[in-house]
Amino acid sequence: MTETNSASVIFKEFKEHSIAEFFKKNKQMLGYSGLVHSLVTVVHEYVTNSLDACEEAGILPDISVEVRPVEEDRYLVRVRDNGPGIPKKFVGKALATILAGTKFHRYMQQRGQQGIGAAGCTMFSQITTGKPVIVRSSTGDDDGYSCKVYIDTMTNKPVVTEVANAEVPRGLEVQGEFGSVKYENSDHGVYEYLKRTALANPHAQIEFIDPNGKTNLLMRATDIIPKRPVPVKPHPLGVSVNDILELAQISESRKVSAFLMESLSRVSQGKIDEIRKIVGAEALEMAPRLLKWDDAKALVKAFKAIKWIAPDSSSISAIGEQQVKTALKNILNPEYMYVVERKPGIFAGGVPFVVEAALAYGGNSGKKVAEDAYEGNILRFANRVPLLFDSGGCAITVAARSIQWKRYGIDLDTQPVSVFVNVSSVHIPYSGVGKESIAQEDEIIEEIKLALMDAGRGIQRYIRGKERIGTEAGKYKTIMRYTKQLSKDVSALTGEDQGKIESELAALVSSHYKDILNDKGSETPEEGEAAGAQDDSGEGQ
Ligand SMILES: Nc1ncnc2c1ncn2[C@@H]1O[C@H](COP(=O)(O)OP(=O)(O)OP(=O)(O)O)[C@@H](O)[C@H]1O
Ligand SMILES: [Mg+2]
Structure with missing residues (x-):
C-alpha cells in the first residue's frame, strides 16, 4: 500500500x-x-x-x-x-x-x-x-x-x-x-x-x-542632451477595463467625469460630452470608487467609438532623425542611409510609442562574413538600449523578417546593410524581466513594418543605381579588354596605325560609360543621405 x-x-x-x-x-x-x-x-x-x-x-x-x-x-x-x-x-x-x-x-x-x-x-x-x-x-x-x-x-x-x-x-x-x-x-x-x-x-x-x-x-557625436523624460497619462484608446478600475481606486476626483479628465490624456470637456452621449449622464456623475466592472467596460467601449487626437509625443524621447544620421555616420560611416521617424502610435494600456528606423548601406554597415562578402544585420533598440539577445521572439525581428526586402533591391543575405530600429515608449512591453526583446504587440509590429518599408523605398533608388553601375562597370571592363585585339585586327585589315585605332576605340567606349567612370549612376541620388518622409501607404505587406 x-x-x-x-x-x-x-x-x-x-x-x-x-x-x-x-x-x-x-x-x-x-x-x-x-x-x-x-x-x-x-x-x-x-x-x-x-x-x-x-x-x-x-x-x-x-x-x-x-x-x-x-x-x-x-x-x-x-x-x-x-x-x-x-x-x-x-x-x-x-x-x-x-x-x-x-x-x-x-x-x-x-x-x-x-x-x-x-x-x-x-x-x-x-x-x-x-x-x-x-x-x-x-x-x-x-x-x-x-x-x-x-x-x-x-x-x-x-x-x-x-x-x-x-x-x-x-x-x-x-x-x-x-x-x-x-x-x-x-x-x-x-x-x-x-x-x-x-x-x-x-x-x-x-x-x-x-x-x-x-x-x-x-566619442560623443553631438552635444545635444535628449530632453528630460516627462511623466504622461495613459491614452483612452489603449486602457483596459481593469486599468480604469485601478486608476479609479486611487483617484481623488469626486465624479467619474473629472476622474477621466485627470487620469487620462486627451480627455477634454468636449470629449466628456461625447462620452456622456454614449454612456448616459449618470455614469459620469458617480464617484470613481463606485465604478463596477460593467461601468468601466461601458466607458472603454465609448472611448473606442470616439475620434481622439494621437497621444502626446512630448512624453517620448526618440533619438531624432538628425541625431540618428549623425550617430550612423559616426559609427557605421555608411555610403548611404535613409532614416524614418514615425508619428506616435498607441498599444494596449494606452501607452504611446514611437518607432524610428533606418537603413544604412556600405561602409561598416552589415556584417563582413569573408573578404568582400557581407550580410545584413538587424540592430534592435528599445528606448535607445541595444537588444543583443533573444532576437527570434522580438517584435523588431518579426517585423523586419516579414518585409519583402528584394522589392526594394535589398538582400540581407549578401549586402552590407544595417537595419536599425529603435522603439521608444514610457513603457516598453518587454517579453520578460531580462528586457531582451520587445513583446509582439500587433500595433508595434505594424508601425515597425511601415517605418521599414518607408526606409526601404528611400534606399531603393540608391541600391538599384549601384547595381546598375556594377553591371555597367562589368560591361565596360569586358569591352575594354577587346579593344586591343580588335584594334590589332582592324589595323591588319586597313593598314592604319594600331595605337591610333586602339586609343580612338577606348575613347569611344569611355564616352559611352562616362557615368560609370565618374562612379555615378544617373539613378543614384546626389546626396549620401536622405531624410525620411512620413508615408502610410503600407503597400499591403
Ligand atoms: N548610475 C546611477 N546614478 C544615479 N542613480 C542610480 C544609478 N544607478 C541606479 N540608480 C538608482 O538606483 C535605482 C535602482 O536601479 P536598478 O537598475 O536596480 O532599477 P531601475 O533602473 O529603476 O529599473 P531596471 O530594473 O529596469 O533597471 C534606480 O531607479 C535609480 O534611482
Ligand atoms: Mg536599471
Whole structure:
C-alpha cells in the first residue's frame, strides 16, 4: 500500500519567499544565463542606469567601463559615470534591494523600469564570488562616500558596510567581481553592446577599457542632451477595463467625469460630452470608487467609438532623425542611409510609442562574413538600449523578417546593410524581466513594418543605381579588354596605325560609360543621405 500524506503534513513545508530568493533561483530570467551573456547583462544594467541618471539630471554622460580578467570565467567590472550620484542614505535600497528604485512608479520614458537591474548585479556578484559590490559616489553637494553593499536575500534587505567619506567626483562608480562570466569579442559581446549603445546615444561619451587593458573611446557625436523624460497619462484608446478600475481606486476626483479628465490624456470637456452621449449622464456623475466592472467596460467601449487626437509625443524621447544620421555616420560611416521617424502610435494600456528606423548601406554597415562578402544585420533598440539577445521572439525581428526586402533591391543575405530600429515608449512591453526583446504587440509590429518599408523605398533608388553601375562597370571592363585585339585586327585589315585605332576605340567606349567612370549612376541620388518622409501607404505587406 502506498503511503499518503495529509494536507497538514504537506503544509508544514509552506513558506513565503522574498523576491531576492526568487531571482537567486531564477537568475536566467534577469539575463544571467550563459557566460558571455551574463557579462553583457552586468555592463548593460550599470550603463543603462548611468544613461538614465544623466538624462534625468540633464547631464551629458561621460561613462567609463572597465572589464578586467581576474581568473578563468571571473572578471572585475567597474562602471563610472558623471551623473547625479546616489545620496548615501539611498545607496542600499538603490543597489541592493530588488524592486526598489526611482522609476517603477513613474509613467515616464526611461531605460530602466523595474528596480531590479542594479540589485540583480549585486546579487549575481554575491552568489558567484561571495563578494559585495564596492560603491563610490558623490551628489556634487558633498565630498562623497565609499561603501560596500550586498543583499540579505532571505529578506531582500540591503546590507551596507565600511561606509567612509571619500573624495569622489560627482557621479557613481560601481565595482564588482563576477564569476560564471566570460569576455568575448563577438556580436554578442560587451564591446559590441557598447558600440551599439553609442549608436543610439550619440550624446554619450563611452570609454571602454577591455580585458587586454586597451582603452577604446566611443566619442560623443553631438552635444545635444535628449530632453528630460516627462511623466504622461495613459491614452483612452489603449486602457483596459481593469486599468480604469485601478486608476479609479486611487483617484481623488469626486465624479467619474473629472476622474477621466485627470487620469487620462486627451480627455477634454468636449470629449466628456461625447462620452456622456454614449454612456448616459449618470455614469459620469458617480464617484470613481463606485465604478463596477460593467461601468468601466461601458466607458472603454465609448472611448473606442470616439475620434481622439494621437497621444502626446512630448512624453517620448526618440533619438531624432538628425541625431540618428549623425550617430550612423559616426559609427557605421555608411555610403548611404535613409532614416524614418514615425508619428506616435498607441498599444494596449494606452501607452504611446514611437518607432524610428533606418537603413544604412556600405561602409561598416552589415556584417563582413569573408573578404568582400557581407550580410545584413538587424540592430534592435528599445528606448535607445541595444537588444543583443533573444532576437527570434522580438517584435523588431518579426517585423523586419516579414518585409519583402528584394522589392526594394535589398538582400540581407549578401549586402552590407544595417537595419536599425529603435522603439521608444514610457513603457516598453518587454517579453520578460531580462528586457531582451520587445513583446509582439500587433500595433508595434505594424508601425515597425511601415517605418521599414518607408526606409526601404528611400534606399531603393540608391541600391538599384549601384547595381546598375556594377553591371555597367562589368560591361565596360569586358569591352575594354577587346579593344586591343580588335584594334590589332582592324589595323591588319586597313593598314592604319594600331595605337591610333586602339586609343580612338577606348575613347569611344569611355564616352559611352562616362557615368560609370565618374562612379555615378544617373539613378543614384546626389546626396549620401536622405531624410525620411512620413508615408502610410503600407503597400499591403
Ligand atoms: N548610475 C546611477 N546614478 C544615479 N542613480 C542610480 C544609478 N544607478 C541606479 N540608480 C538608482 O538606483 C535605482 C535602482 O536601479 P536598478 O537598475 O536596480 O532599477 P531601475 O533602473 O529603476 O529599473 P531596471 O530594473 O529596469 O533597471 C534606480 O531607479 C535609480 O534611482
Ligand atoms: Mg536599471
